[in-house]
Amino acid sequence: MDLLIVNGTVLTMEPGAKPIVDGAVAVRGQDIVAVGPRESVPVPAAKVLDAGGGLILPGFVNTHTHLAMVLLRGLADDLPLKEWLEQHIWPAEKAVMDAETVKLGTLWAAVESLKAGVTCVCDMYFYAPTVAEALEQVGIRGVVPESIIDFPTPSCPSPEVALEKQRELCERYRQHPLITPAVAAHAPYSVNAKNIAKAAELAEEFDVPFLIHVAETRWEMETFQKEKGTTPVQYLADLGVLSSRTVAAHCVHVTAEDIATLAELGVGVAANPVSNLKLASGVAPLPQMLAQGVKVGFGTDGAASNNTLDLLRDAQIAALLYKGVTGDPTCMPAPTVAALLTRGGAEVLGLGKVVGTLAVGKRADVVCLATHEPHAVPVYDPESHLIYAARASDVQHVVVNGKTLVENHKVLTVDEDALRREVFRLAPKVRGAVEAVKAKG
Ligand SMILES: CSC[C@H]1O[C@@H](n2cnc3c(O)ncnc32)[C@H](O)[C@@H]1O
Numbered sequence: 001m002d003l004l005i006v007n008g009t010v011l012t013m014e015p016g017a018k019p020i021v022d023g024a025v026a027v028r029g030q031d032i033v034a035v036g037p038r039e040s041v042p043v044p045a046a047k048v049l050d051a052g053g054g055l056i057l058p059g060f061v062n063t064h065t066h067l068a069m070v071l072l073r074g075l076a077d078d079l080p081l082k083e084w085l086e087q088h089i090w091p092a093e094k095a096v097m098d099a100e101t102v103k104l105g106t107l108w109a110a111v112e113s114l115k116a117g118v119t120c121v122c123d124m125y126f127y128a129p130t131v132a133e134a135l136e137q138v139g140i141r142g143v144v145p146e147s148i149i150d151f152p153t154p155s156c157p158s159p160e161v162a163l164e165k166q167r168e169l170c171e172r173y174r175q176h177p178l179i180t181p182a183v184a185a186h187a188p189y190s191v192n193a194k195n196i197a198k199a200a201e202l203a204e205e206f207d208v209p210f211l212i213h214v215a216e217t218r219w220e221m222e223t224f225q226k227e228k229g230t231t232p233v234q235y236l237a238d239l240g241v242l243s244s245r246t247v248a249a250h251c252v253h254v255t256a257e258d259i260a261t262l263a264e265l266g267v268g269v270a271a272n273p274v275s276n277l278k279l280a281s282g283v284a285p286l287p288q289m290l291a292q293g294v295k296v297g298f299g300t301d302g303a304a305s306n307n308t309l310d311l312l313r314d315a316q317i318a319a320l321l322y323k324g325v326t327g328d329p330t331c332m333p334a335p336t337v338a339a340l341l342t343r344g345g346a347e348v349l350g351l352g353k354v355v356g357t358l359a360v361g362k363r364a365d366v367v368c369l370a371t372h373e374p375h376a377v378p379v380y381d382p383e384s385h386l387i388y389a390a391r392a393s394d395v396q397h398v399v400v401n402g403k404t405l406v407e408n409h410k411v412l413t414v415d416e417d418a419l420r421r422e423v424f425r426l427a428p429k430v431r432g433a434v435e436a437v438k439a440k441g
């Protein structure tokens, strides 16, 4: 055996499975080869990870983020989405996001993600090959698209170039163990129908995820109703671009008919509760979506609107938020939320057969969560603990694709201190560049 993870309660997150007290997970190469009570799991192993009596569970799956935007964290707060994007974020990206900056931002974001228990990220940004290179360097699993918008982006002077780059990426990364190539179109209000259709066709041709922001704000919903006489979801459905490979980020402003359409077409929804709250975009009707059988996972969105990549925090806030808005304490119970954080996210990304639960034959993406700090003692119910008490800082060990990437809170694959120094060095330049752009008007 290559790796044995022992001395913890195993939460497999397989549907209906009970926690395994004093359980173990055995790993050979990239794969889980045994999960069960300690005495049932084969020994010896080349390496043993001791979970210290805590929890052993699948890594969290971040279904929607913009990794390199960690470099814009806290640069524009307390604004609505449209003003935030058009007057602050897009000018900032234009000024600073070259390939080198995206590489640094993505490395830093991957470190933040791993240390928060996230083993799989679905990015949506620019310079996809650079993003993929950074994720491989850290060792985290990723869905990586090149993104199309109807205006020049930091990596593509035109939508045509973006489409070419999307094709090259899909060809280069098919069959990669960690990187799933993908195609992204920014949103139905920023990409015209022809380009959305071309991007979706490419995703279909390569059978890769198709990512798009959908129905994030009231403005988007009202604009579509006024100008096209339909909702953003129906507009995309009528274009024929929604399918089981679609990852629709947000879906805050959706009608009952939209929810039925999302369910019928097998669309995955990446819900971003914290970003939606911070930008005052609204609250996505997740309980209704789940009741109708829509696939749902959680996303942080970028760190410029969250302002962290702590996906556990998104799940925990969601668990409380829906109780608050419905007045029903049984709404979004801990087991449901824990499932969305892991298995649900994997299903949204089309990776449900690969990761999302601890099961024999799946890749070993595993998190060990310490439960000895005062806020974590005692633990009666592991799922309750995860959703109502645990903190990202409890993440002790992280394994991705069978490789130990974090051991005793330390990232092993990259030099965190050196990256921190580089980010500190870059931050004043980012601030300066953004202020210069704003001063120009
Ligand atoms: C082509 S995707 C990257 C693009 O999206 C921008 N972005 C970041 N967060 C959001 C959001 O919540 N809604 C819409 N667009 C967003 C990001 O700044 C990049 O320009």
Ligand SMILES: [Zn+2]
Binding pocket: 064, 065, 066, 124, 213, 249, 301, 302
């Ligand atoms: Zn987003």
